[in-house]
Amino acid sequence: MPRWFMEEKAINDELVDLDLQSNQHRHADLLGTNLFGKLPALIDSDVLLEVGSPLKLFESGSILLHLAETYSGDVITPSQCALTSHWVLFANATLSIA
Ligand SMILES: N[C@@H](CCC(=O)N[C@@H](CS)C(=O)NCC(=O)O)C(=O)O
Structure with missing residues (x-):
């Protein structure tokens, strides 16, 4: 998915x-x-943690949320954030085990 x-x-x-x-x-x-x-x-080398090391993520849902929020330009307003989380969590938590 990512x-x-x-x-x-x-x-x-x-x-x-x-x-x-x-x-x-x-x-x-x-x-x-x-x-x-x-x-x-x-591994996202363009996003650094406070300690200076690159951001490392796993779980497709968390990777998707990070990519959408950081790079897509589609997730800006609170409602866009909420609906993006809504559908990613639905896909990962419900759809993937249906
Ligand atoms: N809930 C995880 C599932 C991760 C997962 O099970 N990945 C499989 C590949 S699709 C894997 O790494 N399998 C190797 C293993 O379990 O040893 C996600 O959405 O990222």
Whole structure:
């Protein structure tokens, strides 16, 4: 989903493909971004934490919310924020297990 969204919104990225069959997602590099070893995961070097390190996110919903709020230009007003959360949480919490 984040990949799809980034393509739709022309958000630049560098994709790192990991081969689940050969357990590349269990490698220390990914575990540093998602300690649960799940994909997708995002490192956003343009957004720094207070300690100076790049923002690292996992969970497709949280990645989508970050991308939408930071790069799409579509999420500005309180109602846009609320409705974006509404549909992302619906997709992740309800639709994905239906
Ligand atoms: N709720 C998570 C699901 C993450 C997830 O289960 N990802 C799968 C790939 S689609 C994965 O990493 N599987 C490898 C594994 O569980 O070892 C999300 O939306 O990001």
